[in-house]
Structure formats: structure tokens, C-alpha cells
Amino acid sequence: MGGIIGHVATPTLSEQDRDTLSVMESLKLDNWLENHEVMVQQIINMVNADNIRENLRELSRKPHLAGSSRDNELAELFRDRLLEAGFDTADLVPYNVLLSRPNASNPNIISLHANSQEQWRSHYKEQELHADDYDEDFIHAFNAFTPAALVETEAGTGVVYVNYGRVEDFEQLDKLGVNISGHIVMARYGKIFRGNKITHAERWGASGVILFSDPADVAGLGQDPKDVYPNTEFLPGTGMQRGGTIKRKGDPLIPGWPATDYAYRIPKEEAELPKIPAQPIGYDDARVILEKLGGPAAPSEWVGGLKDVAYNLGPSWTQQYNNWKLKLNTHNTNEVYRSYNVIGTIRGEVEPDRYVLIGNHRDAWGYGAIDPSSGTAHLLETARVLGQLKKEGWRPRRTIVFCSWGAEEYGLIGSYEWVEEHLHKLQERATAYINSDLCTEGPVLTAKASPMLWNVLEEVVKKVPGVHSDGTLHDEWTAWFKVDQGLDAP
Known part of the structure; x- marks a missing residue:
């Protein structure tokens, strides 16, 4: 009797309840994994x-x-x-x-002068290595958001070589008694963000920054034509690294808010942008400047890969060029x-x-x-x-x-x-x-993942066929990078 009463007293499922249960059933992971291997x-x-x-x-x-x-x-x-x-x-x-933007008709130039005559000027675009390399829309080399300005050294004064432009590099120069204030500094790319190099130069009172890619970092086989692009993957001497310089991400005029049509913008003068000019050059041009630089010798770990260059710290020139001076002239514009x-x-x-x-x-x-x-x-x-x-x-x-x-x-x-x-x-x-x-x-796909996706990434690459073998991509990663679990590298 109790069983009959219990059965009769239990309410039946409404149509809404049935729909809810149907949705909950569909949420079961097993249902979505049944055809997983087939779909992959x-x-x-x-x-x-x-x-x-x-x-x-x-x-x-x-x-x-x-x-x-x-x-x-x-x-x-x-x-x-x-x-x-x-x-x-x-x-x-x-x-x-x-x-x-750089100025298309008035490119940024670094030049050397003696006796009121220009002796040399830097390149503002790469050497064309193929017949179809030229395009009028290919921009000149520049560092985005750095200001338009003309700064120059006094006669007999060159630049200060600051290695990678890190805080510890500037502090080392302080210990060596090399004054930065009022001078143009020259830093090689690498180790830290280029914008931080410019910020550090500002902090130490520099008037401008010249950036270059050192062969020690970008030309592993050598600097001869046979050792660089297009014959290898390495950077040729006229290659210049363009890039942004602002440390705050997003639109500089509306920090923290979307840059929509109705948004309020702060004036450009109030934006967190670099205050001193900067310009990238290739290592062929860097050699022309650094080989003439005098002053004390740089620490051994600061010496890069430029041939026949002593990597002196400056700011004076060597005796042969003691009446020369350097000009850094940029014409960048910032527009919405x-x-x-x-x-x-x-x-x-x-x-x-x-x-x-x-x-x-x-x-x-x-x-x-x-x-x-x-x-x-x-x-x-x-x-x-x-x-x-x-x-x-x-x-x-x-x-x-x-x-x-x-x-x-x-x-x-x-x-x-x-x-x-x-x-x-x-x-x-x-x-x-x-x-x-x-x-x-390079020869193998690389990937990185946050910790929550490590295992997902590992399982996925176990299903992808290898490129260089009959195994899987995971097999190739294991062989290349000796990584068996977690894929925290490459």
C-alpha cells in the first residue's frame, strides 16, 4: 500500500523539466567525446x-x-x-x-659632419635584394612614437655606447665615470624592450638614441654576403628593426577606455610617449660610427660582433676624427x-x-x-x-x-x-x-601555453601527424626539445 501511495504521490515531470534534463544530459562531456577521434x-x-x-x-x-x-x-x-x-x-x-609614421619625403637621417660639410649619412631603408622588393608603400626605418627632432653633438664629440641600454648598463657607465647627460647614446637591440632602452636613456639625461642590431645577436655565421639573407636566415648589414616604443599597451590617447567615435582623448602632449628622438640603423651603418668612437674601452662582455671595431664607450672620437660631430634628425608624425x-x-x-x-x-x-x-x-x-x-x-x-x-x-x-x-x-x-x-x-612548429592549457596542447599534438617523420608532432617535439610532459618549452 505504501509503495502504491508513494508512486501516485510523486509528481510527473513537466515539459519544462524534461527540457532542462535534456540540456543537462547534453552537457555531459562523454556525449561530446563519442565522435571526437573521428572529427579530429x-x-x-x-x-x-x-x-x-x-x-x-x-x-x-x-x-x-x-x-x-x-x-x-x-x-x-x-x-x-x-x-x-x-x-x-x-x-x-x-x-x-x-x-x-615616418615622413615619406623627408626620411630620418643620422649624419657625420666635419668642417661644416656632411661626410656621411645613414641609410633609411634596406638594400633591395630581389627585383620585386621595391614598393612605394614600404615605410622608411623608424621607431614609432618617438618625436621629430634635430639633436647634434658638439665638434669633437660622438656618442656614448651603452651596450643593451639596460639599467645595469647605465649604472655601469656611472661607475666608470662616463657622463650620459646631454649626449646621444647608441644601444644594440636585444635583452629588453626597445621602449625601455629609450626610457632609460631619458632617465640618464640623454638627448637622443641610436639603436642597431649587433652581428653577435643577429648574424651567427658571419657578416659576409654568403652568411646572411638571402643566402641564410641571418640579418644582412642593411637590415633595420622597426618597432613601437610605448610601454603602456593600447591607444595612448585613451588609456583604459575603448577608442570609439565618442571617446574623449587627452592631448598628444599629455600622452605617455618618448620625449627624445630615436632611430634604428643597420649594423653596416653602426660600424661607421662605432669604429670612429674614442674614449675608454668597453667592458669585455659589451663587445659585440662588428669586425675591426673596438667598441669604445665615447663620447669623444678617436684622434683622426676629433673635429667631427654627429646629427640625429627625425621627422616622425603622430596622427589618429x-x-x-x-x-x-x-x-x-x-x-x-x-x-x-x-x-x-x-x-x-x-x-x-x-x-x-x-x-x-x-x-x-x-x-x-x-x-x-x-x-x-x-x-x-x-x-x-x-x-x-x-x-x-x-x-x-x-x-x-x-x-x-x-x-x-x-x-x-x-x-x-x-x-x-x-x-x-624554422623547421618545426613552436607553441607555448598557460598552465591550464598545457595538457590540452600536449594531447592535441599527439594527434597531429609529424612533418619530418612518420610519428606525431609530439614525437618530433620530444626529439627536438627533450620535452616529455607539460610542454613548457619551446
Whole structure:
């Protein structure tokens, strides 16, 4: 009797309850893993290397500096490809941000003078190594956001060599009795962010900065033509490293807020930008300056790889050049440009309000064949594959968000502005971000992951076929980097 009463007294499930249970059942991970191996193999089989190659050719066909017409064309291309693939949404997201440009008709120049005559001037662009290297949109060498200025040394005075421009390097010069104040300093790239080198020079009272890539850091086989690009991967003597210099990420005029049409901007004069001029040069030009530099000898660990250069500290010249002086003349401009992100989505089936983001920046200082277009070429092929799966009835568990960021080279500006605009939603709903920038570098794919994704990354590469063997990518990583667990390197 009790059993009958209990059975009759138990309420039946309502239609709403049944729907809730159905959703909870679908949330079980096991249900989503049943066809996991089949889908992984299907995705691998669908990826077409020829598509990636053609994507890369198109993306790197012309220079595409942030905010340029070509950069905007590539933003539209990325959006159109996502829509063609079948994404649910794909939109251009504009921001008005401060960007920096060299003067196309009046390039930045470092020059040496004696007896009121110019004796030498630096190069402002690289030597053309191929017939099709020239493009009028390829910008001259410059350090973004450094001011336009003319500074010069007194006759008989050159520069102060400051090694890598680290705090400890400037402190070492203090101990050696070498005065920085009022002098132009010369630092080699490496060890720390270029913007910090300029900040340190400002702190020690320098009037300007010259940056160069030392052969010891970038020309491992030597400096002869046979030892550098295009014959090897190493930097030739006219190669110059362009780059941003601001330490605060995002738009300098609207720190902490998105750079939308309605945003208030602080005056340029109040922005946290470098206050002294700076200019990059190649190591061929660096040799011309450093070989003439006198003063005390640099510490042995400061001596780089330039042939027949003593690496003296300065600021005086050697006796032969004791009436020479140096001029640093820059003409950079900082103006607000319209830069575009592209945001595309495939809506999730079970947890549409949870986001897995995958992205890469789009802009480059030049053609950007490796940084960033090697990554964007792969992103476009990944989008095509996922779009094809969607057309066949598949949907991801969570919403997938594809992101093509603008103005990254200037200080992660595009991604910062978008995150600032959607910060609260991302804090609550974003589950992972996968960045695809320099996708290929050398003979093996490299990847890094935060601790929460280490195991995920390890499991994924165990399923990807190897490039140089019959094993998996994980096998090749283990052989190359002696990493068996965690993938904390490369």
C-alpha cells in the first residue's frame, strides 16, 4: 500500500523539466567525446596546404602598415572569407587610434659632419635584394612614437655606447665615470624592450638614441654576403628593426577606455610617449660610427660582433676624427587613424554564451610574410574547415570567436581596445584564447601555453601527424626539445 501511495504521490515531470534534463544530459562531456577521434581525423584531412600557401601569398603581396589602405583591404578580405566559410557573423570593428609614421619625403637621417660639410649619412631603408622588393608603400626605418627632432653633438664629440641600454648598463657607465647627460647614446637591440632602452636613456639625461642590431645577436655565421639573407636566415648589414616604443599597451590617447567615435582623448602632449628622438640603423651603418668612437674601452662582455671595431664607450672620437660631430634628425608624425579589427563567430550549440577565441594581428611593418601573415594564413584555412563542418551540420559546444587584430605592432592596440570595450562580458564568458602569430619559424612548429592549457596542447599534438617523420608532432617535439610532459618549452 505504501509503495502504491508513494508512486501516485510523486509528481510527473513537466515539459519544462524534461527540457532542462535534456540540456543537462547534453552537457555531459562523454556525449561530446563519442565522435571526437573521428572529427579530429576529419579536420586533419580537410586542411589544405595549398590553400595556406595561397593565403600567405595574398596576405604578404604588399606592405600593410596599420591603418593603411592595404591593411584595411586585408581586414575586408578576412571578413569576407569568414562569411564565405559560413560563419554566423563577421564584422569590421573600427577604432580611432593614435599611430606613428615616418615622413615619406623627408626620411630620418643620422649624419657625420666635419668642417661644416656632411661626410656621411645613414641609410633609411634596406638594400633591395630581389627585383620585386621595391614598393612605394614600404615605410622608411623608424621607431614609432618617438618625436621629430634635430639633436647634434658638439665638434669633437660622438656618442656614448651603452651596450643593451639596460639599467645595469647605465649604472655601469656611472661607475666608470662616463657622463650620459646631454649626449646621444647608441644601444644594440636585444635583452629588453626597445621602449625601455629609450626610457632609460631619458632617465640618464640623454638627448637622443641610436639603436642597431649587433652581428653577435643577429648574424651567427658571419657578416659576409654568403652568411646572411638571402643566402641564410641571418640579418644582412642593411637590415633595420622597426618597432613601437610605448610601454603602456593600447591607444595612448585613451588609456583604459575603448577608442570609439565618442571617446574623449587627452592631448598628444599629455600622452605617455618618448620625449627624445630615436632611430634604428643597420649594423653596416653602426660600424661607421662605432669604429670612429674614442674614449675608454668597453667592458669585455659589451663587445659585440662588428669586425675591426673596438667598441669604445665615447663620447669623444678617436684622434683622426676629433673635429667631427654627429646629427640625429627625425621627422616622425603622430596622427589618429581608423584601424579595424575583424570579429567573426560560429555560435555554440550547448553553451553559446561561453567563448573560445582564436586570433592574430594583421598589420605589419612591411610585407609581414612571417610576422604576422604566417599565422593569418593558417587562421583563414582553419576558418574554411570549421565553416565546412558547420555547413555539414556540426556546431561547436561553445561559441568560437575568430579575431583579426589591427595595429598590434604599435602596442597591441587593436586587441586592447576591443577587450576594453567588452571587458565585463569577456571576464564572465571567455574560456580560452589561442593566438596564432609567427606560426612557422624554422623547421618545426613552436607553441607555448598557460598552465591550464598545457595538457590540452600536449594531447592535441599527439594527434597531429609529424612533418619530418612518420610519428606525431609530439614525437618530433620530444626529439627536438627533450620535452616529455607539460610542454613548457619551446
